[in-house]
Amino acid sequence: MTETLSPELEAVVARAATAAPAYAAVAPEDRARAIVAVADALEANKADLVAIAMRETGLTEARLSGEVTRTAVQLRLFADTLVTGAHLDARIDEADGAFALGVRPDVRRVLRPLGPIINFSASNFPFAFSVAGGDSAAILAAGCPLIVKAHSGHPELSDATAAVVTAALAGAGMPDGTFQLVHGREAGVAILKDPRVKGGAFTGSIAVGRLLADIAAARPAPVPFFGELGSVNPVFVTEAAIAERGDDIASGFVTSVSGSAGQLCTKPGFVFVPSVEALEAPIAAAAQGIPEHRLLDPRIAKSFAERRDTILGTPGVRPLVEGGVRFDADGQGWATPTIVAVSLDDFRAGHERLVHEAFGPLSILVEVPAGTDLAALLPEFFEGNLTATLHLSEAEGAGSANAEAIAALVEAMSLQVGRVLFNGWSTGVAVTPAMQHGGPWPATSNDSSTSVGTAAIQRFVRPVAYQNVTQAFLPAALRDDNPLGVPQARTGAGESQEWGARWR
Amino acid sequence: MTETLSPELEAVVARAATAAPAYAAVAPEDRARAIVAVADALEANKADLVAIAMRETGLTEARLSGEVTRTAVQLRLFADTLVTGAHLDARIDEADGAFALGVRPDVRRVLRPLGPIINFSASNFPFAFSVAGGDSAAILAAGCPLIVKAHSGHPELSDATAAVVTAALAGAGMPDGTFQLVHGREAGVAILKDPRVKGGAFTGSIAVGRLLADIAAARPAPVPFFGELGSVNPVFVTEAAIAERGDDIASGFVTSVSGSAGQLCTKPGFVFVPSVEALEAPIAAAAQGIPEHRLLDPRIAKSFAERRDTILGTPGVRPLVEGGVRFDADGQGWATPTIVAVSLDDFRAGHERLVHEAFGPLSILVEVPAGTDLAALLPEFFEGNLTATLHLSEAEGAGSANAEAIAALVEAMSLQVGRVLFNGWSTGVAVTPAMQHGGPWPATSNDSSTSVGTAAIQRFVRPVAYQNVTQAFLPAALRDDNPLGVPQARTGAGESQEWGARWR
Known part of the structure; x- marks a missing residue:
């Protein structure tokens, strides 16, 4: 199943x-310093980069500037995070002559970088989920060489x-090959299949994400x-919340x-409300002021227009x-919303027509009769999602009549x-x-992890234990003198008895 | 792709x-107490269980008794571990009006149980990697209902x-359905495919492990x-180590x-030595005393006999x-060794004939000429392994002439x-x-984790964040009053500035 790479990709x-x-x-x-150098260089080049991004994506200057x-x-x-070493989960079990199962040797465990990772970047965040975005930051912070497949x-x-x-990485003295960029889906797939590549990250559609996840899982040596992928992010609003601040x-x-x-x-695709009526006028008023906005590219625009037609053509759907x-x-x-x-x-x-993500400015209010079991709606209508939201009033909470229903939701x-x-x-x-x-x-494709937040770094490391290994040959994070000052969880001799x- | 279960498996x-x-x-x-009750009940029934195990597996009473x-x-x-709550990785980011990217809401994150898990138990550890073994302990400790597929x-x-x-779980008041056992590979596969099942664990052969991993990855909703699987656990021995304590x-x-x-x-399948000669006599002497031992079952015995014939029939292989x-x-x-x-x-x-695991009492000494780059042998001959070992002398280490070669190895x-x-x-x-x-x-099949040691629990949880959720509706591990006393990593307001x- 291993395929031959083109000379150019082989070199990458x-x-x-x-x-x-x-x-x-x-x-x-030094790794932290290099990553901060990348951050500083991006901001130093913000004006030039944003100008290109505006032309290529149609996103606004304010949005793109904030995204940089x-x-x-x-x-x-991530620079600060990697230096703490908390993500290394360093553990030291001292040699123990009184161990519950006979003599225990000195055993130490740490998380190490996986090796080269390919990151397939996203269309909709040309900075934050692209070449130097969140996944890239996590991969570099973990200590893995990064190959980005450009969107x-x-x-x-x-x-x-x-x-x-x-330039920033080279200026900070990082090894040649720490970061590389390739173009084209075929190039990305070929790299993902290469046995020297140890994992992949991706932000995009369910269809493409599934394709790539299946490729990673089907390799002779599978990789994470x-x-x-996709999400419709259901929202629930209580009657009291509408009354309070509709x-x-x-x-x-x-x-x-x-x-x-x-x-x-993370766009809210569905909002479950007890009554549409009270929200209708303020929604229309708020939408009035929204200017037309270019969609990212013609393919996305066409596909959004089709989804919109399907939704508007579904029996019972009424445009607000x-x-x-x-x-x-x-x-x-x-598009306008x-x-x-x-x-x-x-x-x-109309569930089959309505429930899939509409990637663009469209959302669906669903009017639910009083007494509906809201908690039951989630498994009835939806698969996994990135988010779910509840709007409730100040008075609703621990002591209120619907506290149990809120807890169930x-x-x-x-x-x-x-x-x-x-x-x-x-x-x-955030x-x-x-x-x-x-x-x-x-x-x-793998819900053991996150692609935003510092825990994202843990996708790109794997554990190795060292048994009875002398100090000089241990990774720095596991040495008794702890030169990196990382948290070390120690289990002392005798504890196992x-x-x-306590639980007997 | 979802299949209909038999009425019996549907009930499970x-x-x-x-x-x-x-x-x-x-x-x-209470979960810890229930798990300790299982441990105590196993020991209370040790004599009866070991008697059955001896008959079914051919393993010795001493080995099986130790295994209980x-x-x-x-x-x-695992009972002690789950109560610490360290595996929950609870994080609390305080609301922050001075956040680097605009106002940050209160965000809290914790790891929650995945849901029902199926554990395919092993042949060679009828207790420690079977019905109530390590994977089962980790699954129950994580808070997931457990379905064991019996070997x-x-x-x-x-x-x-x-x-x-x-009986122990029921006695400790655990819910009905917390633990169940099924027999038969088809039953196991059908359960692994069911959308209500959220993950699988397995100990066994590469072929069967790959089959099941592929099934898990190919589900409409893939699960971890x-x-x-298999391992040959290469060992390296230095000349000085042989001289010191051959x-x-x-x-x-x-x-x-x-x-x-x-x-x-974890049996050492290959030992790389500078010279076989010095070890030949003591190995023969040590093997003399090893009594004949029954193999686990006729299928394993037949397959071991075939592997042994293949190895003995490979040109250049000389029996010690x-x-x-x-x-x-x-x-x-x-078998005798x-x-x-x-x-x-x-x-x-003869690499293709020799390198695969021989599941039984057989090992191969490889004599390497002086000056061979030992570190290069690993990637040349082997894929991933559970372990690798180095025997060296007291004098070899940080200051010795071969310190660099040791570090490279x-x-x-x-x-x-x-x-x-x-x-x-x-x-x-250990x-x-x-x-x-x-x-x-x-x-x-997934090297982000372990199947022995307390980190094994982390295979069966997934993260959920709570944003701006009021105290009454937060999981206990994320509340400010911390009723479970778990470690909570707090990020205060203002820190992001x-x-x-430090790295600039």
Whole structure:
């Protein structure tokens, strides 16, 4: 099954494989310094990069400029994170002559970089989930050489960003081959199949993500593949929340649906409400002010226009905000938000047509009769999702009449999504240590992990134990003198005699 | 692709699915108490269980009795582990008005049980990797309902153990459906395919492990599958080590190869030595005393006899200890150890015939010429392995002439195995927090994890974040009052302004 690479790709993979031991051996502080240098270089080149990105993606200057900042901040966060060494999960079990199962040798365990990783970048975040985005930051922080497969939607920006990254890493003294960029899906697939490549990351559609996940799993030596795929992010709003702040909810909703022309994996695709009526006017008013926005590329625009037609043509679907998609002479699509309503019965009847993600500024309000078991709606209608949200009133909570129903809904959400929100909107994912961006299939191909937040680094390391190995030959994180100052979890001699005793 | 289950299996999966939320909600201390009750019940029934196991597996009373103790100890270790809550990786990021990317909401993240898991048990550890073995302990500790697929090699023992486990869990008040046992590979496969089942564990052959891993990956909604498969565990011995304690090395080697009739995934299958001559006599002397040992079942015996013939028939292979396999009237095979030697050149020439695991008491010494780059032998001859071992002398180390070669060998080992040992033998895996039992393919189907040691619990949880969720609706591990007393990693307001600043 191993295929021959073209000479050009062979050189890319060979360079990454050669860089692997050298880059893994770089001292954590130097690796952090190099990553911060990338962040600084991106910000120094912000104006040029944003100009290219605007042309290639149709996203606004404000959005793209903020995205460069976000990208730099997440690189710096990973730099700080890797130096703590907490992600190494260093464990030391001391030699123990009184061990419960005979003599225990000295055993020490640490997480080590996987080796070269390929990251398939996203269309909709040309900075934050692209060449130097979150996955790339996590891969570099973990100590793995990175090969980025550029997204076809912004090839020039990818090259320009890659030049900035390459120069910054070289300037910081990182080994040649630590970072490389390739173009073309076939190139990406060929690299993912190469035995020297030890894993993959991806942000994009369910169809492509599944294809790549299947390739990674079917290799003669399978490798982990972390795909962040599709999501419709259901929202629930209580009657009391609407009574309390219906206008705020309506305007927050419209902003969340229409920002970046709705081309966000965390866009709220479904909102379950007790009654559409009270929200109808404020939603229409909020939508009024939203200017036409170019969609990322003609293919995405065409596919959004088709999804929109399907949804509008489903029996029982009533537009609250009609919106539309206009195609210009270059074939680019320009969208204004479309917001529709449907009854729970019609949603149930039209489920197959309605439930799939519409990648663009469109959302569906579902009107649920009083007394509906909201917790039961999630497993009835949805697979795994990135997020689920509940809007409730100030008075609703621990002591209120519906406290038990709220708890049941939160539990149902927890079983099916990666992030549960109260009184907010799922777009605008905070880049922060506790963030979870991922969820059960098809939100991701592997829900053991996240692609935003510092835990993302743990996708690209694997454990190795050292038994009775002398100090000089141990990885630095496991030495008794702990030169890196990482957290070391120690189990002392004799402890095993007491295991379980407290619970008898 | 979803298939219809038989009524009997449908009832099993339905019970596990019903048990999932109830068992996940059991307080950690009560879950720990239940797991300790299982450990105590196994020890209370040791005599009866060991008698069945001896008959079904041919393993000795001493070995099986020790294995029950080991199984009980690992259950108790997991009970203690789950209560600490360290595996929950609880993170709390405080709301932050001065966040680097605009206002950050309160975000909290915790790891939650996956749901029902199927564990395919092993033939060669009828207790420690079977019904109530390590994977089962990790699954129950994580808070997941457990379905065990019994190994066909010890069906009666599996039923007897299951009765003990079921009674202990019921006695401790655990929900019905927390633990169930099924027989037959088809039943196991059907359960692994069911959408209500959220993951699998396995210990066995590469062929079967690959089959099951592929099934798990190909499901409409893929699930993680943790297979511990094959390994040949290469060992390297320096000239100085032989000079210093050749007799000890020879006898330790023979004990490690012949214990449990060599039917251990950590058996040293290859030993690279500078010269066979000095070890020949002590190996023969040590092997003399090893009594004939029954192999686990006729299929394993037949397959071992064939592998042995293939190895003995390979050009350049010279028996140091001939050993053999004798079949009795019941078709059971009885083995004495076979130890052979081959030159590096002949090993290279006969590589395809020699390199695969021989599951039984057989090992191959490879004589390497002086000046051979030992570190290069690992990638030349082997795929991923569970372990690699180096025997060196007291004087060899940080200051010695071959210090660099040792460091290079340790690094090569680290890239290809899950556990690196000095001056010991890879059999007899310590059940202890820092243990790593797993390694790159084909040692395991997923080398992000271990199947021995407390980190094994992390295979069966997944992260969920809570954003702006009020205290009353948070999981206990994320509450400010921390009722479970788990470690909570807190990121305070304002910290993000300094991210990366130290590395500039």
